[in-house]
Amino acid sequence: MTFFSYPPAMPRSARIDIPGLLQHVIARGIEKRSIFADDQDRSDFLKRLSSLLQETDTDCFAWALMDNHVHLLLRPRKATLGLFMRRLLTGYAVFFNLRHERSGHLFQNRYKSIVCDxxxxxxxxxxxxxxNPLRAGTVHTLEELDAYPWCGHAYLIKxxxxxxxxxNEILSHFASRPSTALNRYRDFLAAGLAAAEPADLMGGGKRRTLALDPALDQDEDFDDRILGGGAFVRQLLGDEEREERSRSHLNLDHIFEKVSRHFGVDPNSLALPNKERRIAQSKALICYLALRRFGHKGTEIAERLDLTPSGVSVAAKRGxxxxxxxxxxxxxxEDI
Structure with a gap:
């Protein structure tokens, strides 16, 4: 197989963030700096990951903690990937900064996510x-990888x-009997290790998809955010369009009414200047939900709440x- 490096920098595309999709996520340290100073840091990251997976009903099929980045193979079932990653990375960054008496960003501002077939x-x-740990030289043999605590491989076989x-779902792809499946899984890894030039799966798009499946038609539909052939791309983009329509169906009146009821305030009071705590919380939450989750325009929200568009953005962060x-x-x- 042919190895491909990253493509030239391109304008950022909107993420495809629909629950149920398989996503390969890579989060890197800012300026390629290390994000783990020691094993206590790694242990904390894993505890946060494990807790969030259960709390948000998100599946993790593979993971590896490297010195300056992490790999995760996730399938969010209910929460969006964006919400999951913000909570994971923000929580860990706060812990890391407090523990090591530092300030500032720990991760690059934008993690990379590729939707995969x-x-x-x-x-x-x-x-x-x-x-990844073996190819990077962190461990040197498959036997060492079997016992390496900062990669999902050891957790899977043990x-x-x-x-x-x-x-069980992962191993069922190799055999029905667990012992046979484990042996075949390990053989599968060994076969990949024997490949002189592994496929680069850190991105989607045409080149990487064709590297895995050269038999695909060169004229198929491809998308840089997606690792998959034309049929998968077309189906996914159609799903994305339907998801956007579904999200935007929730009108502002419904959002205002639901938030107001939660905080016990009069919806009409939200259009007036008022610093009372419940009013401020209601406005902030409306800004977050309407702007970030349901795709309403900042100008439309601002007009309803007597805010400026920039004020809506600030309030959305609090929300x-x-x-x-x-x-x-x-x-x-969660179900809306």
């Missing part, structure tokens, strides 16, 4: 991610996976913190 590339992605049901810190709120909105 689950049926076609799940196993290739698991192998690619789990071999039955310490985040979720026993998901572990996100309110949303993340209030479990009742998250439960109230």
């Amino acid at each position: 689950h049926d076609a590339y799940l196993l290739e992605l698991i192998r690619y991610i789990h071999l 039955d310490k996976w985040f979720n026993a049901e998901l572990r 996100e913190r309110i949303f993340q810190d209030d479990e009742d709120l998250r439960n109230l909105w």
Whole structure:
């Protein structure tokens, strides 16, 4: 297989963030700096990851903690990937900065996420991610990788996976009997290690998809945000359009009414200047939900709340913190 490096920098595309999709996520340290000073840092990151996976009903098929970046292969079931990653990275960055008495950003501002065709590339992605420590020289043999605590491979073979049901799902791709499946999985990794030039699966688009499946038609539809052939791309882009329509269906009146009821305030009072705490919280949450989750325009929200468009953006950040810190709120909105 041919190895491809990153393509030239291009304008940022909007993420495809729909629950149920398989996503290969790479989060890098700012300026390629290390994001783990020691094993205590790595342990904290894993605890946060494990807790969030359970709390948000998100599946993790593979993971690897490298010195200056992390790989995650995720399938969010309910929460969006964006919400999951913000909570994971922000929480860890706060811990890291406090522990090491530093300030400022720890991660690059934008993690990389590629939507992947689950049926076609799940196993290739698991192998690619789990071999990362070995290919980087962190460990030197597959036997060492078997015991390496900062990669999902050891957890998979030692039955310490985040979720026993998901572990069974992964192994079922290799055989029905667990012992046979484990042997075949390990052989699968060994075969990937023997490849002189592994496929680069850190991105989507035409070149990477064709590197995995040269038989695909060169004229197929491709998208840089997607690892998959034309049929998958077309279906996914159609799903994305339907998801956007679904999100935007919730009008501002409904959002105002639902938030006002939660905080026990009069919806009409939100259009007036008022610094009372519940009013301020209501406005902030409305800005977050309407702007970030349901795609309403900042100017439209600003007019309804007697704010400026920039004020809506500032309030949305406060609203996100309110949303993340209030479990009742998250439960109230998770199915909408």
